[in-house]
Structures are given as C-alpha cells and as structure tokens.
Amino acid sequence: MTIERIQGTDGIRGIVRLADDCSGSDPISVFLQEAVLTEEFFELYTYAYCQELLEADFASANDLAVIGWDPRDMSGSFNHSAIRGIRKAGLTAVVVDILPTPAISLYQLHVGAACAFVLTASHNPADQNGIKIFIGHSNLKLFPEDDKRLTQRCLSLNFQNLRSAPLIGELRNDHAAARKLFIEFMADPQNHWLNKDSLAGAKIIVDAANGAFSHIIEDLLDCESADYIFTNCDPARGINVRSGVADLEGVSSISSDEIEKGLFSGYETLEKMLVSGRQQKEKLINNSVQVLGFVFDGDGDRCFLLSYDPFQDCVLVVGGDAQAFFQAKLLQQNYCWNQGPLFVNTVESDLEARRAVQQIGFETMQCAVGDKWILWQACFYDWQAKLEFYLNKIATSEFRIFQDHVRTRLEQMVQSTKFDALSATTTFMSLEKWVSNNIGDELVNSAYESRMPAAE
Numbered sequence: 498m499t500i501e502r503i504q505g506t507d508g509i510r511g512i513v514r515l516a517d518d519c520s521g522s523d524p525i526s527v528f529l530q531e532a533v534l535t536e537e538f539f540e541l542y543t544y545a546y547c548q549e550l551l552e553a554d555f556a557s558a559n560d561l562a563v564i565g566w567d568p569r570d571m572s573g574s575f576n577h578s579a580i581r582g583i584r585k586a587g588l589t590a591v592v593v594d595i596l597p598t599p600a601i602s603l604y605q606l607h608v609g610a611a612c613a614f615v616l617t618a619s620h621n622p623a624d625q626n627g628i629k630i631f632i633g634h635s636n637l638k639l640f641p642e643d644d645k646r647l648t649q650r651c652l653s654l655n656f657q658n659l660r661s662a663p664l665i666g667e668l669r670n671d672h673a674a675a676r677k678l679f680i681e682f683m684a685d686p687q688n689h690w691l692n693k694d695s696l697a698g699a700k701i702i703v704d705a706a707n708g709a710f711s712h713i714i715e716d717l718l719d720c721e722s723a724d725y726i727f728t729n730c731d732p733a734r735g736i737n738v739r740s741g742v743a744d745l746e747g748v749s750s751i752s753s754d755e756i757e758k759g760l761f762s763g764y765e766t767l768e769k770m771l772v773s774g775r776q777q778k779e780k781l782i783n784n785s786v787q788v789l790g791f792v793f794d795g796d797g798d799r800c801f802l803l804s805y806d807p808f809q810d811c812v813l814v815v816g817g818d819a820q821a822f823f824q825a826k827l828l829q830q831n832y833c834w835n836q837g838p839l840f841v842n843t844v845e846s847d848l849e850a851r852r853a854v855q856q857i858g859f860e861t862m863q864c865a866v867g868d869k870w871i872l873w874q875a876c877f878y879d880w881q882a883k884l885e886f887y888l889n890k891i892a893t894s895e896f897r898i899f900q901d902h903v904r905t906r907l908e909q910m911v912q913s914t915k916f917d918a919l920s921a922t923t924t925f926m927s928l929e930k931w932v933s934n935n936i937g938d939e940l941v942n943s944a945y946e947s948r949m950p951a952a953e
Contacts, residue, residue: 500652503528506867510534510618511626513575523656534626535609536578537656540630543582544616544659545650551587553919554647555633556611559585559666563600563608565593565675566616566734567709567796569623579616579628584666585659592668593675594665595732597709597797600679600908607678609633617709617796620743623735635876635922638869658745667728676713683717690827693722694696700773702803704766705730706741708795726740726773728765742794742801751812756916766790766803770812774805781807792925798868818842818850841874843867871915880925886944887932899931 503509508701511528516535517780521527526540550556562583570576583590588611593604599617605613611633630639682688701723705711711730718725729740737743744761752759756767773788778784789813790803802815816843825840840859842851843866851861864870884900903924910916929941 498531500641500648502641502644503648503651504639506871507619507638508615508627508629510621510625511862512624513570513626515574524708525652525654534575536574537660539575539616539628540551540578540585541654541656541659542647543579544586544653545582546612546614546630546647546853547586547588547645549919550611551652553923555919555923556588559589561608561610562588562666562945563593563605563613563671563675564603565604565613567594567736567883568707568711569618569626569736569795570616571732576616581664582659583614584664584668587663587665589667589669592670592672594670594672595709595712596672596675596679597713597793598629599798600675600713602636602910603682604675604678605631605633605637607675608671615796618798619796620706620737620741620746620794622743628857632918632922633843635918635925637750637872637918637922638674640873640916640918641707641870642915643919646941654868680713682718691719691722695720695942696723696787698785699723699789700726702726702728702766702769702788702790704728704740704790704792705797706737706743706793706795707732707734708741709735709797710793714793720910726769728769733815736795738765742799743791745801745814746749746816748814750806750809753810756812766792767812770803770805771818774807774812775810777805778807779881781805818847821852822850825859826857829857829859838852839874839878840872845871845952869918873918873921876921876925877911880907880928881927883944887928887940890940890943891932891936896931896935900928905929 508646511532511534514533514535516524516537517525519531519533519535521530524535524541527533527535528538539734547562564580564583566576580590580592591608591610593601601613602613613631615629617629618627703714703718703725705727706716707729711732714730715727736809751761751767753771755761756764756771761767770788770790774781777786777788781788788805792801792803793799799817804813804815806813821842836862837858839862840854841862841864844863845866855861862874864874884904888900906924907921910921934939
C-alpha cells in the first residue's frame with residue numbers, strides 16, 4: 498500500500514504511548530500498525546522537517562526553531578524528544594514551554610525563526626497528542642503538498658541512525674520572553690475586541706480547558722473591567738476533561754436540565770453560568786448586567802462565547818461564525834478602508850454569517866476547511882497589497898520584470914491548487930528581499946504602515 502500523507506486537517510495527532518509499551522521496532526511502523534504516536538515519532542517528525550528546511554536552503558545551521566506545547570505531556574517525554582529532533586538536525590531549539598498556540602506562532606515571527614512546532618492535540622482527549630507546524634516569516638501552516646513531502650521523508654528515515662545521532666544544535670529557553678510578548682501584544686486595543694465600557698459590571702466565567710491558557714489567562718484579562726471567575730485552570734485535572742469547547746461543538750443552547758442532571762452535568766463552567774445567571778436574573782432582564790462565558794480549547798486557538806438567557810433559563814453558545822460576524826461589525830465601526838474589506842470563512846461555516854457580513858458591506862470568500870486556508874488567504878492578500886504599493890513607488894524595469902515573475906509563480910500555484918506553503922513563503926520573502934536590497938528597508942517599513950486601516 499502506498500502511503501501518501503499521514504497528517505490530517507491540522508498537522509498530525511493521535512493516541513500517544515511510550516515506545517517501550519509498543520511492539521513495533523521503529524516509530525513509523527508503530528504508527529502505521531498500531532495507530533499510536535510514540536516519543537520517538539516526535540523526535541523523527543521534528544528532525545525530518547528541520548532537515549527539509551535545511552536542504553531547501555530555507556534555514557541554515559543554528560537557525561532558530563521555536564517549540565512550545567500545551568500541558569498534556571505531564572512527563573515531558575514527548576516534549577523533550579521533539580526538542581532532540583530539532584537539535585539533531587542542527588537548528589537551535591528555542592523552548593517557550595506551555596503557551597497557547599497563538600503565542601507560540603507570534604514568538605516565531607518576533608525572533609525570525611525558521612519554523613515553530615506546537616505540540617498539542619487541540620480539543621482532542623487527554624490521551625492524545627500531536628504536532629502543528631508553522632513556517633517562519635509567513636506563519637503559514639503546512640498544506641497537503643508540504644504534508645506529502647514530509648510524510649515521504651519520515652518514511653525514508655532510518656530511526657536507528659537517528660537514535661544515535663549527536664545533538665548538534667543549541668538549546669535555549671525563552672518562555673519568559675514569549676509570555677511577556679504575548680501579554681503585551683494582547684494588551685494593545687488593536688489586537689483584541691474586549692471593550693471595557695461594554696463589559697463594565699459583567700460577570701464572566703472563563704474556562705481554560707485545563708490547557709495552555711491555564712497559567713496565563715488571568716494576566717491577559719483586565720480584571721478591573723469586569724467580575725471574572727476562572728475555571729478549569731489546573732492541568733493536573735486533565736486537559737479538555739469536562740471543560741473547554743470540545744463538547745460544545747455544534748450546540749447552540751444548553752438547557753438548565755441538561756446542566757443540572759443531563760449530558761452537561763459536572764461541567765463547572767456551565768454550572769457557574771447557571772448559578773450566576775439566576776442570581777442576576779432581574780438585572781439581566783432589565784439589560785443592566787451581563788453573564789458571559791469565555792471557553793477555550795486545549796491549545797488556546799479557539800474560543801466560544803457563552804451567554805445566560807434569563808427568559809429560557811438556559812446557556813446560549815456562540816461559536817466561531819457568529820463571533821466572526823461580531824468582530825467584523827466592530828472593525829467596521831472602528832476603522833475605515835479604501836475599498837470593501839474581505840471576510841473569509843470556510844465551506845463548513847454558517848451561511849447566515851456570510852449573508853450577515855455581506856449586508857454590512859464586507860466582500861466574502863469561502864475557502865477549504867481548516868484555518869490553514871484562512872491563513873493562506875491573509876498572506877496572499879497581504880502580499881498583493883504590498884506588491885501594489887511597491888508598483889506605485891518603484892518605476893524601474895528591473896522591478897517590473899521581477900514582480901511579473903513572482904506573480905506568475907503564485908498565480909500558477911493558485912490555479913493548479915498545488916499549494917506549497919514552503920514555496921509560497923519563499924516567494925513572499927523574495928519580494929521584500931528585492932526591495933530591501935535594491936531600494937532600502939525604509940520602503941519596506943512604509944509598505945507595512947500603508948496596509949493598516951485608518952482609525953476613525
């Protein structure tokens with residue numbers, strides 16, 4: 498049987514077990530025969546991808562590879578093995594420890610790393626783990642074509658040789674710096690949509706899913722603007738266990754009966770929502786207070802919004818599509834654009850969300866399932882905006898020829914649907930490299946500033 502790709506929609510994930518507890522002789526055979534990821538697989542996988550970046554001249558020896566994780570690997574066996582893979586390949590492993598996925602990818606961009614590895618199985622049960630990869634500079638995730646190349650490289654590697662390979666790359670711990678960067682980034686009003694005035698007097702229950710947000714969420718939220726209650730912030734209780742977004746997927750409302758003695762009995766966050774809502778019922782009816790919930794997943798890259806309904810005595814669940822509409826409306830109120838802004842969602846998104854944003858003036862586009870495709874659209878349109886800016890500023894024939902070449906490369910990728918995140922990133926980088934080398938960094942910085950929407 499020909500194996501083309503071992504990854505799923507977002508990296509690779511599955512049940513984990515130590516190699517000594519498996520019957521296979523190497524991590525690939527264990528995965529293929531037993532559907533289990535071992536700590537040896539984690540070492541093989543990070544090594545293979547770092548080797549790919551080196552061989553493609555995207556990275557050089559001792560370049561940085563950021564690595565962080567959610568708290569599900571209590572023993573550290575899988576985390577440490579993944580670090581060994583990076584170092585054996587010859588890159589410097591920059592460990593940021595337990596942080597949400599957005600914080601890890603942000604730090605990768607901040608330090609100019611060649612890539613970032615996030616060890617997580619997201620909202621999956623605690624007995625699973627996995628690996629997400631972000632490519633440096635563009636922050637894209639791997640596309641199917643990238644997955645296929647990485648799969649073939651993993652299949653061809655001899656783990657016996659890798660097991661005895663020396664640790665060539667360096668090791669450094671940047672947890673404090675990465676944590677500080679994320680907190681400061683989220684404190685900037687342009688990077689969040691929590692309005693102090695609208696939250697004044699609100700009761701907000703925050704569910705960290707016993708995951709990556711557990712030890713940082715209190716420092717991220719302004720506890721003076723609202724009355725926050727933090728739940729499921731103890732990884733020892735088990736990530737995603739009776740917590741987080743996993744069991745709320747596809748649910749629009751949860752009745753009091755379901756919370757007190759039904760399917761959602763034992764969900765601390767929902768129980769607190771119910772108690773707080775009933776205590777504030779009269780004020781809620783008069784719209785003088787709010788009882789809300791913020792519920793994250795295990796690695797912190799997804800959040801659902803909860804709201805207590807005093808008329809039905811139930812908890813309403815607001816998923817990503819509805820929240821995206823709210824964010825679009827907020828952006829529309831606070832910023833103005835030279836042309837209609839673009840709203841991107843996936844083919845599985847709620848059609849009503851698409852209609853709603855169209856009605857408030859957004860252009861819409863649907864992409865394939867997975868946030869990697871939304872990231873791609875963001876990068877692609879960002880690149881196009883930069884290109885148009887440079888074309889208005891640079892009149893040389895050399896630049897015209899160069900931009901025609903790179904534009905053709907990207908358009909061919911889009912038309913053929915052979916998306917290759919590594920090649921696309923290299924193409925994105927080539928534009929700014931040309932401008933920097935031939936015109937100067939000042940114009941590159943101006944291009945960035947020109948793409949920021951103007952605040953009203």
